[in-house]
Amino acid sequence: MVPIALGQMRRRPAAFVGLAVALFLAMATVTMFGSLFAADLAAPAAVRKGADGPGLKVIAGAFGEIAVLVAFFVVVNALGFALRQQHRELALLRTVAATPRQARRLVRGQVVATTLLTAVPGWVAGAVAARRFLAELQHRGMAAPGVRIPGTPVPMLVASAAALAVGLTASALAARRISRIAPAAALTASATEQGRTGAARLVAGAGALVGGGLLLRLAATRPAQELDKAGQAALLGSLVLLVAVALAGPLAARVLAAVLGVPVRVLTPGAGWLADANLRGYARRLSSAVVPVALLVGLSGTMTIMTATAGHRPSGATATGVTSATDVWLRQAELALLICFAAVSTLNTLVAVTAERRREFALLRLVGATRAQLVRMLSVEAVLTAVVGVLLGAAVAGAASAAFSRAATGSAVPTVPVAACGWIVVGAAVLTVPGILATGLRAVRGPAAELVSGGGE
Known part of the structure; x- marks a missing residue:
């Protein structure tokens, strides 16, 4: 299934551009707010007291809560369209004896490959955004001048794990219908819409x-x-x-x-x-x-x-x-x-x-x-x-x-x-x-x- 999954991505790159951009944004967002959270945890108590307001950790949590949810909402939506554009091909695979498990494995392989391709750019963008956002907070007196973004890779790893988990969950839900119906019905369904x-x-x-x-x-x-x-x-x-x-x-x-x-x-x-x-x-x-x-x-x-x-x-x-x-x-x-x-x-x-x-x-x-x-x-x-x-x-x-x-x-x-x-x-x-x-x-x-x-x- 891996060669077929990669072949589909090479044949239909446009179908995965939206998913890649959505995963990139999600990865960058989680990395950014995770880095801010880590910066607050790593700073000594005496340093954290040098700022007015609720504190960097509270700001990162409140600011990132909705942003992260929206980011993953966009990921699920983009993944649904990537699979929808492959509906006919997945139906054809079912007609030539591909099992439901193989169809789901193909979709999972595409999600994993796209996540790996966007991981490093997402990490870099999130780290840069965290530093710039922290500088703005410090300029406005909402973060202590001595706070620094730590060099720990934990926020990046959490971002990757979260993006992968959401992608795999969404792929399982999206591929459920095509993998559970009969092969002939799957091919027919690819050209029609349920009323x-x-x-x-x-x-x-x-x-x-x-x-x-x-x-x-x-x-x-x-x-x-x-x-x-x-x-x-x-x-x-x-x-x-x-x-x-x-x-x-x-x-x-x-x-x-x-x-x-x-x-x-x-x-x-x-x-x-x-x-x-x-x-x-x-x-x-x-x-x-x-x-x-x-x-x-x-x-x-x-x-x-x-x-x-x-x-x-x-x-x-x-x-x-x-x-x-x-x-x-x-x-x-x-x-x-x-x-x-x-x-x-x-x-x-x-x-x-x-x-x-x-x-x-x-x-x-x-x-x-x-x-x-x-x-x-x-x-x-x-x-x-x-x-x-x-x-x-x-x-x-x-x-x-x-x-x-x-x-x-x-x-x-x-x-x-x-x-x-x-x-x-x-x-x-x-x-x-x-x-x-x-x-x-x-x-x-x-x-x-x-x-x-x-x-x-």
């Missing part, structure tokens, strides 16, 4: 929804003196709600696409009708595309609104770290890191989803569709995808920021910075629409008959 969302997935989505709601309730009931904890609970709750969106995404995407498709079919009768039919007929594919957009909008919107709400607290309220200039800087740095992860996930997903439709585009061309018509159809699909993703992300951000606002001001109506939120929506649209169109233009090139037969892949 219903599985009961187990819906139950898990409901559980995540309840968990996110409990976290938001915890955030809303925190006293004003614990506003930092309220912010962390609200941000973690938004991430859990986004997991619920990912699990129940096909159902939610189908409903939203049906609602938005009515005006689209009226405004653009030709391309709009075809785009609406594609989005509703392939709800799982639409869900895969909108979840990263929702992640980008949900997390960045939550942090932006929370920061604005904390800054507009009543003047008589007790000042906390949330409203201090240093904490605002920390929130901005964390927001920049989360946007980086979400942007990588969005671009990787949209490129993968659009690129795997080469045969579909070729079939449309064979039955008379022109390239210009396909581009118009893709334009409508791209706009609808962006709108659905923004709506889902805005719903999550609204719920999380309302919970935080309840703790901060006593009112569930947060302070919404309209201009900043507008830029978030614009950023999501800029990532979504051009990404889909650029990949689509590349996918419609080449002889249609050759693409349908598989020779263009």
Whole structure:
């Protein structure tokens, strides 16, 4: 299985680029915050007392908690698409007598190989980022001048072990379906999409929804003196709600696409009708595309609104770290890191989803569709995808920021910075629409008959 696994990676390098970038970011993130944690542990007590604030260990833990979770969320998403683009090949292996265990072993080999390839660059980037971040903290008086990043390899080893564990767990879940069904059915399934969302997935989505709601309730009931904890609970709750969106995404995407498709079919009768039919007929594919957009909008919107709400607290309220200039800087740095992860996930997903439709585009061309018509159809699909993703992300951000606002001001109506939120929506649209169109233009090139037969892949 190892030669076959490596052969697949050489044959489809684009399918593993997103996974490699996601693993690199995850490895760098864990290395960075692990190094900061180790620096605090290694520093003498007398040195650590030379700084104001909660301490480097607390900052690294609070700052890295959400960032690490998002990083591994991106890894799982990227791995799912790497396997999805190999679905047909894995199905063919099953038809020529490959056992389910061999199929899973092939996938594990690809995950291990990709992790090893990204380990050293991730370590280096994480170590450099830790030193620069520590220097910024020291410059702002949040870390003692004498603290240094130790030379221990423990953070790097922990980062590698964590990335490998998440990758192997995700690969086991992703390869489960293709390895358990009959070979002939696996080959048929590679060309079709199931019409219903599985009961187990819906139950898990409901559980995540309840968990996110409990976290938001915890955030809303925190006293004003614990506003930092309220912010962390609200941000973690938004991430859990986004997991619920990912699990129940096909159902939610189908409903939203049906609602938005009515005006689209009226405004653009030709391309709009075809785009609406594609989005509703392939709800799982639409869900895969909108979840990263929702992640980008949900997390960045939550942090932006929370920061604005904390800054507009009543003047008589007790000042906390949330409203201090240093904490605002920390929130901005964390927001920049989360946007980086979400942007990588969005671009990787949209490129993968659009690129795997080469045969579909070729079939449309064979039955008379022109390239210009396909581009118009893709334009409508791209706009609808962006709108659905923004709506889902805005719903999550609204719920999380309302919970935080309840703790901060006593009112569930947060302070919404309209201009900043507008830029978030614009950023999501800029990532979504051009990404889909650029990949689509590349996918419609080449002889249609050759693409349908598989020779263009």
